[in-house]
Amino acid sequence: SGMSKEERILDWVKQHAVVGDPQSVVDAMDVYSRQKEWSMHVGDIKGVIVDKVMEEVKPQILLELGTYCGYSAVRMAHLLPPGGHLFTIEFNESFATIAQQVIEVAGLRDKISILKGPSQEIIPQLKKKYEINSVDMVFLDHWKSRYLPDTKLLEENGIIRKGTVLLADNVICPGAPDFLEYVRNSKRYECTTYPVENIRVNDALEKAVFLG
Numbered sequence: 001s002g003m004s005k006e007e008r009i010l011d012w013v014k015q016h017a018v019v020g021d022p023q024s025v026v027d028a029m030d031v032y033s034r035q036k037e038w039s040m041h042v043g044d045i046k047g048v049i050v051d052k053v054m055e056e057v058k059p060q061i062l063l064e065l066g067t068y069c070g071y072s073a074v075r076m077a078h079l080l081p082p083g084g085h086l087f088t089i090e091f092n093e094s095f096a097t098i099a100q101q102v103i104e105v106a107g108l109r110d111k112i113s114i115l116k117g118p119s120q121e122i123i124p125q126l127k128k129k130y131e132i133n134s135v136d137m138v139f140l141d142h143w144k145s146r147y148l149p150d151t152k153l154l155e156e157n158g159i160i161r162k163g164t165v166l167l168a169d170n171v172i173c174p175g176a177p178d179f180l181e182y183v184r185n186s187k188r189y190e191c192t193t194y195p196v197e198n199i200r201v202n203d204a205l206e207k208a209v210f211l212g
């Protein structure tokens, strides 16, 4: 038995972050990933690109696919404009439980709602069950094989509107080739690629603006 990696990350955050200080939570998770155990959160190098897009878009309603331990949820919610809210979908119960506690340490419980379950089930419920009309930005960071089907679900369910910004992590590594091909060849998206030469792996984030 013993602690899971995610429990060890939470423990580190509790010991090294300052309660109510989101930046200290982000910094603690980055230090843990660099010095103890690499973890699959977006991290400090790609995180700067996420920050830049947040400053550009200033989303009131932000949807994240893939919470994991809550690193990007905390990083983005900290940058939300007043009144903004982040809905983050996580299908792994134990990850969601860890993320809820990380978000608690950050003092961001009022800005973030974790929706537990498979994205393909939750996306069609967003309007009725969570009273979401449309979202201003989507951060895709879950399983790569879900990027394209979930993007189509977001279109079909009217969750994204003209101008909604999709920002996708890992389009190179682990890679989401079908998603990339779709948004780059579709006349309904305006795409920008943000390549990142990380120490560990080369990767990129893709920004795809929905044109309606």
Ligand SMILES: Oc1cc(-c2ccc(F)cc2)cc2cccnc12
Binding pocket: 040, 041, 042, 066, 141, 142, 143, 169, 170, 173, 174, 201
């Ligand atoms: O940012 C991510 C990175 C990786 C990843 C795993 C092993 C590697 F060798 C390299 C990259 C997996 C993810 C899975 C889900 C969401 N994000 C991921």
Ligand SMILES: [Mg+2]
Binding pocket: 040, 041, 042, 141, 169, 170
């Ligand atoms: Mg990722």
